[in-house]
Amino acid sequence: MSKKCVERLQAHFADQILSTHDAAGDETVVLKRDKLLDVLKFLRDEADLAFNLPVDLTVVDWYRIREPRFEVVYHLYSYRTKQRIRLKVPVDEDDARVPSSYSIWPGFDWYEREAYDLYGVVFDGHPNLKRILMWEGFEGHPLRKDYPINKRQPITTLLGEKS
């Protein structure tokens, strides 16, 4: 069933699609970053797609395994057509930024902040892109594979004091 939306994407954005797969039944489209917002808007606004529920947004870090290093992963659901789709956008470490989807689904607000906080991927155009789970002044991005799991960063500043 979700095959149809992958076909629709292929018909409209053939030059943007890098690859597709449907392992374990999860329809997946790997996209270029250039026209990401157009694709997202298309997925939301077309009547037969209508992906109106932003489910999940996260990042996979392929440190020293794959190039480009990061993959931004979107999961979307359409309440009307009961379809699901996964979009993946590879981005380089040196240029780890994607356009923010906040204007399309406000529901990705905190998800993007979290991805920025934990992976250091910047979402251009996000109105309030700051750390959300870690504190201001935290150094590095803890979910990156090169961040040691046993590294500790005590909060040394006093409450209210700017670090």
Next chain:
Amino acid sequence: MAEILLETEDGDLDSVPMSLQMGPSHPAMHGTIKMRLKLDGEIVSRSEVEVGYLHRGFEKSCEAVTWTQVMPFTDRLNYVSPLCNNVGYCMAVEKLLGIRATDRCEYIRMIMAETSRIGDHMTSVGASAMELGGFTAFLYAIEVREEIWRLTETVTGARLTHSYCRVGGLKDDLPPDFEPNWRAIQKKCRTLIDDIHALLDKNRIFLDRMRDVGVISADRALAFGFTGPCLRSTGVDYDVRKAAPYMKYDRMKFEIPVGTIGDNYDRYLVRMEEIEQSFSIIEQCLKQIEPGPINVDDGRLVLPNKDEVYGSIEGTIAHFKIIMEGIKVPPGEVYSYTEAGNGELGFYLVSNGEGRPYKCRVRPPCWSLMQALPEMLEGYQVADIVPTFGSINMIGGECDR
């Protein structure tokens, strides 16, 4: 002097916008979050929510342990309904492995997840009532949860952090006296729930505080990524158990309760009705369940029994390999989702073929709900924060991970 300072030109008392910090530790907040409020008199004109106080690095920890060792971490996500998380995680790993649990195992998982859901909803309703002064209703609700926890203890051996599921099966079968125990508990719970209905449904104070407060429209709720009771209270009948039936939910007859306007009172009613549906699902499960194995027949996933471990070299090696190296999950990625107490609980797992998860992302339902809180509070009074926040049922362990 003071009178002159307070008076404005038109003779009214002057009021200036005030900012207020609420939390992170506040008696009216169950959950450690901080809110920055901009107040215009009693009215909340703007607010910002700050989370992360309970962040423990769930994902980072998962990447350092074997697939099976993740189980105790999932207990601590939504610690009010840990069994839903156990089931959700196991199903995600099984999807990646391309296997399906046995029939009996699926029925038991459903029964346990539904009991957990009742406990979750009771906690939410009870806490909301208590924060509005209805302490009796809270005690009744907690009594229901207590009964359920006692029952879960006989099955899993623990009251709160069960770690009951295993990849490909369960820790143990149901005890032989489970069904009579459940019937007794169910009877008691029904009486208590009827009492809660009697105490709250038409209670003047409760109605005034809950009705038309914290309203959110269906469109906005969807755009914010709402799922679960909070989305259903707006009238959208999205329930993973119906939309994409997993386990044996396609064989169950149950309804999805929906609200109309998406206010706190709708959320309360939806939760109360879902408890009834859960009772009915458990009843149907107990009717349909048949004897059989609870674990899949696969020596690479399931630990051999202790006789074999201590009595044969093959058993010892199999045990050692599963414990030390972890089960081997083929490379790939998968997103698996189930209906937990607060909505769609998703697990996005990435494996590189080793004994440990390469990535174990959890999609917490609370996360989406909490980001909409400022919008749900805007224009209401400071006192309305408490019931609205309560009806969202944010669980710190799940939200902050």
